[in-house]
Amino acid sequence: MKFDHTHFRQALLRTPFHDRFVELSTTEEWMAWNTYKVPRVVDKLPTEYFAVRSGCAVMDLTPMEKYRISGRGARDYLDRLVTRDISKLKAGRVTYVVWCNDEGKVIDDGTVFQLGENDYRLCAQHHQFDWLLMSARGFDVDIQVETHDVAALAVQGPTSWSVLAAAGISNLEQLKPFGIADLRCGDIPVTVSRTGYTGDLGYELWMDPANALQVWDAIFSVQGQYDIHAMGLSALEMVRIEAGFIMPGFDFNTAEATIRNGYDRSPFEVGLGWVVNLDKGHFTGRKALLAEKSRPAKRRLTKIVVDGNKPVGEAFIYDGKNGKQTGEIKCATWSPILKANLALADIEFINGRLPAQLWARIDYQRELKWHSAWAECHSHSKPFYVPEYRSATPPMRY
Amino acid sequence: MSNYDAIVIGAGHNGLTNAAYLAKAGLNVVVLEKNEYIGGAAVSRELHEGWKYSNCSYVCSMMRQALHRDLDLGRHGLLLVPYLGTINFGDGDERLFSYHDEQAAHLELKRHSPHDADAMHRFQSDLTRYSQLIRKTLLRTPPDPTSLRPRDIMEFLYLAKQFWKLGEKEIYEYVRFFTMSAADFLDDYFENDLIKAAMASPGIIGTALGVYSPGSSYILLHHVMGDVDGSIGAWGLARGGMGAISAALAGAAQEHGAEIRTNAGVQQVLVKNGKAVGVVLENGDEVYARIVVSNLDAKRTFTRIMEKNDLPDGIYEKARNFKIRGSSGKVNIALSGMPKFSGVPENRYINRGGQGFTGSMETMERAYDCWKRGRWSDDPFVESVIPSAWDPTVAPPGQHWMSNFVQYCPPELADGPWTPEKRDQFGQTVIDKIERYSPGFSDLIVHMEVRTPHEIEQEIGLTEGNIFQGELTIDQLFFNRPFPGYGQYRMPVRNLYMCGSSTHPGGGVSSACGANAAREILIDLRRPNTVPEDDFYDE
Ligand SMILES: Cc1cc2nc3c(=O)[nH]c(=O)nc-3n(C[C@H](O)[C@H](O)[C@H](O)COP(=O)(O)OP(=O)(O)OC[C@H]3O[C@@H](n4cnc5c(N)ncnc54)[C@H](O)[C@@H]3O)c2cc1C
Numbered sequence: 001m002k003f004d005h006t007h008f009r010q011a012l013l014r015t016p017f018h019d020r021f022v023e024l025s026t027t028e029e030w031m032a033w034n035t036y037k038v039p040r041v042v043d044k045l046p047t048e049y050f051a052v053r054s055g056c057a058v059m060d061l062t063p064m065e066k067y068r069i070s071g072r073g074a075r076d077y078l079d080r081l082v083t084r085d086i087s088k089l090k091a092g093r094v095t096y097v098v099w100c101n102d103e104g105k106v107i108d109d110g111t112v113f114q115l116g117e118n119d120y121r122l123c124a125q126h127h128q129f130d131w132l133l134m135s136a137r138g139f140d141v142d143i144q145v146e147t148h149d150v151a152a153l154a155v156q157g158p159t160s161w162s163v164l165a166a167a168g169i170s171n172l173e174q175l176k177p178f179g180i181a182d183l184r185c186g187d188i189p190v191t192v193s194r195t196g197y198t199g200d201l202g203y204e205l206w207m208d209p210a211n212a213l214q215v216w217d218a219i220f221s222v223q224g225q226y227d228i229h230a231m232g233l234s235a236l237e238m239v240r241i242e243a244g245f246i247m248p249g250f251d252f253n254t255a256e257a258t259i260r261n262g263y264d265r266s267p268f269e270v271g272l273g274w275v276v277n278l279d280k281g282h283f284t285g286r287k288a289l290l291a292e293k294s295r296p297a298k299r300r301l302t303k304i305v306v307d308g309n310k311p312v313g314e315a316f317i318y319d320g321k322n323g324k325q326t327g328e329i330k331c332a333t334w335s336p337i338l339k340a341n342l343a344l345a346d347i348e349f350i351n352g353r354l355p356a357q358l359w360a361r362i363d364y365q366r367e368l369k370w371h372s373a374w375a376e377c378h379s380h381s382k383p384f385y386v387p388e389y390r391s392a393t394p395p396m397r398y
Numbered sequence: 399m400s401n402y403d404a405i406v407i408g409a410g411h412n413g414l415t416n417a418a419y420l421a422k423a424g425l426n427v428v429v430l431e432k433n434e435y436i437g438g439a440a441v442s443r444e445l446h447e448g449w450k451y452s453n454c455s456y457v458c459s460m461m462r463q464a465l466h467r468d469l470d471l472g473r474h475g476l477l478l479v480p481y482l483g484t485i486n487f488g489d490g491d492e493r494l495f496s497y498h499d500e501q502a503a504h505l506e507l508k509r510h511s512p513h514d515a516d517a518m519h520r521f522q523s524d525l526t527r528y529s530q531l532i533r534k535t536l537l538r539t540p541p542d543p544t545s546l547r548p549r550d551i552m553e554f555l556y557l558a559k560q561f562w563k564l565g566e567k568e569i570y571e572y573v574r575f576f577t578m579s580a581a582d583f584l585d586d587y588f589e590n591d592l593i594k595a596a597m598a599s600p601g602i603i604g605t606a607l608g609v610y611s612p613g614s615s616y617i618l619l620h621h622v623m624g625d626v627d628g629s630i631g632a633w634g635l636a637r638g639g640m641g642a643i644s645a646a647l648a649g650a651a652q653e654h655g656a657e658i659r660t661n662a663g664v665q666q667v668l669v670k671n672g673k674a675v676g677v678v679l680e681n682g683d684e685v686y687a688r689i690v691v692s693n694l695d696a697k698r699t700f701t702r703i704m705e706k707n708d709l710p711d712g713i714y715e716k717a718r719n720f721k722i723r724g725s726s727g728k729v730n731i732a733l734s735g736m737p738k739f740s741g742v743p744e745n746r747y748i749n750r751g752g753q754g755f756t757g758s759m760e761t762m763e764r765a766y767d768c769w770k771r772g773r774w775s776d777d778p779f780v781e782s783v784i785p786s787a788w789d790p791t792v793a794p795p796g797q798h799w800m801s802n803f804v805q806y807c808p809p810e811l812a813d814g815p816w817t818p819e820k821r822d823q824f825g826q827t828v829i830d831k832i833e834r835y836s837p838g839f840s841d842l843i844v845h846m847e848v849r850t851p852h853e854i855e856q857e858i859g860l861t862e863g864n865i866f867q868g869e870l871t872i873d874q875l876f877f878n879r880p881f882p883g884y885g886q887y888r889m890p891v892r893n894l895y896m897c898g899s900s901t902h903p904g905g906g907v908s909s910a911c912g913a914n915a916a917r918e919i920l921i922d923l924r925r926p927n928t929v930p931e932d933d934f935y936d937e
Contacts, residue, residue, distance in 0.1 A: 011497070011499050011501060011502040012501055012502075013505065032500075035501045035502075035504055103567070126519075127504070127515065127516040127519060128516065129513050129515075130514075130516035130519070130520055130587075131516070131520075133513055145512045256519060256520050257519060259523050259526045259530070259936075260527075260936060261563055261565035261568070262565070
């Protein structure tokens, strides 16, 4: 994509799907996501949330930073970049990754798509070109920004496969979680991956921006058979917390953006120890992470359920009712499906362990009047909500 | 003959700040200013009816907000707004617009270099991190490294703690920062020439260093460590021009009881028995006080208004050799309308701010080459602002004034002394440069004021026209400013103090030098401190 300096006329870019969102938007609640204008809420938040959990929700993913990484050294390069062992990744597969600086602090997370031999796509939350190029010295790789050249749509929810099949995307039933397939929607080529940020059954569609509206229209053409909703980022925030996914730059400060010493976080500290493979050979940050591993853990981004139904916003966590402050809530949502307050909290460990008790001090409003209350919190090691059907192959047909 | 507790020589913004804090402590203070107007290099003057120029300094970012609040400068008429929307003109047709909106700014950089757009985030975080420690020191007196006094030791411990808080890696970075060039620093981040030039310009403003000279990266930091309402690195415009800052400070000082006399140039500091006791004015009047504070630069203080015999050995030489090379000119232009720039779309977000007319670091360095040879740059670095775009008090409606800061311009020319003709030729060089990017620009000119370092020295008494009252290189910074051993505002003669930009933390409209000096004076006079602590953003 070429920019000319008329872009100022619209401070934010429009995604190829933008016109459709405009047609559907009743709230006119827009927000900026990585230089694009996207809906916060399209129509009604609960509807969009329940579409993901009960039917089918469609969300614009185009603003996601996308980098194409190719060349003979691409695999070695990626293996050096990220903490996870990706040497066993195969063409047609996706894996979740995180990458660190030399101090072992998280720069960003994302997904690596192996599209073909020596051909990868890296999706990231934040701008990474600078870091990717710096890390590329000495590797035979070519790195291109393709954020603006690939349109992407998330189709998520229990009926998502049925919807896509009805919309004319066939041969999808055998696609396993984290698989990628080059398919067609009618006669339009689309790459489909069985991935998502919702914890539900779901797919992500990758296509040429020129074909974006046709694909959208094909999906929404089956609206008579299935209840399909366009979805904004607010609903995504709810479902991603339920699914236990973290958001760098929101739940913790990313290393490159950190100014204050100690405000950045290692993968262990944000609960991503499971994607760190210290045995795979050298990667950026390995030495620091090895050292960290040998010490008692200092803190952890912890999934917690907060008792009661008081709206949890920003709150401190204490090691007892009226106890010592030991952490803070980074993101929280009321889960309509679980009828519980879910949150991710950055909690300081005591002697390498989570404090035995966790209490949140919640300030909340009722009719504009502030109240304050204590609520006990319970840590959770697994994602809060994982529907069993989400990984069934073939998926359940509706 | 009159008797005061304190005489402040010079009504520069630091002199006024100093007077305000001394008066606030209950001292009987007089400020003696040679010009008929106050403000020194923070001044606004109406030289052509209807137009008010900020004759010297033109943008504000270093002003300590704690002082702003404490002296109630807002009530005394000061209003600082961030200025936005700078255009950087490439050596060719390229244009770089700086948008305020983060997303638009990112896209604009991406238009020039996708890499640099991303690298900007790293650059900004790094700069902010480096500036944190410097900001910590601004409203504090540098400790004396040779002293064992508890206060100096405590101050060193404080600094060590602040340093430690930055993290071990930053310690390496810091040392690098003070010694490397702006160009080398920027090469670590950017590839695009125009982006580099835009980012490099604070690295040469006011200094007699080039963008490739070691030390210029500190100059860059010095210019981005300030903030406007917490937006670090942002610059603001004072409504009514920079003179509004001095006027507000004068208002505060007078409210606390200080007396300000203009047309009262000081001829000499009177010293008796090794102590400063007062001054003789140019008109022969004598004024006496318990202490004397000089707002003049160090070279001027010790070589112009002090008797050599009154100084301990070696001080005269130190002052004479104080590095205070002038390098900057200023061209203030009254315009009958808003200039139109080529290659710039009609856009209300970008036509109203500043202009940078230097497209590459190479061009900056060529400009510096001329200075080294005792000539003004034939293709100068010009940094401009059009304050009238938003300020209704500085030009008639629909008409404008443009501030142009120019480098390089030497205090002395290789081919003989400055003359009014040469000054005007220098001005013409600047107009020609702007005309290149704004055809028809000259037709808009209603009036102009051209100032070379020569005029700056003559009018404000900044020796050699150096805008910082002395170069900001590490040999002349912190406890070495102005000279080693005299970093705490007390000067070699008892009861004599300095409070101008020649002292820590150096040049720029910050009021910090004046306030720091007041704190030290109040300690010596056993008065309660009136100077507040600074505000920070790091905790
Ligand atoms: C062209 C130019 C552009 C600048 N641009 C900026 C900018 O945009 N932003 C910024 O923050 N800084 C800028 N600066 C720097 C900044 O203006 C100065 O560092 C600052 O104003 C100096 O203040 P001061 O009070 O220390 O000294 P000065 O302003 O130098 O004050 C000294 C005072 O002493 C008086 N004086 C001199 N001799 C005598 C005497 N014998 N008797 C009595 N009085 C005397 C002078 O007239 C003057 O009023 C610029 C400076 C210049 C020259």
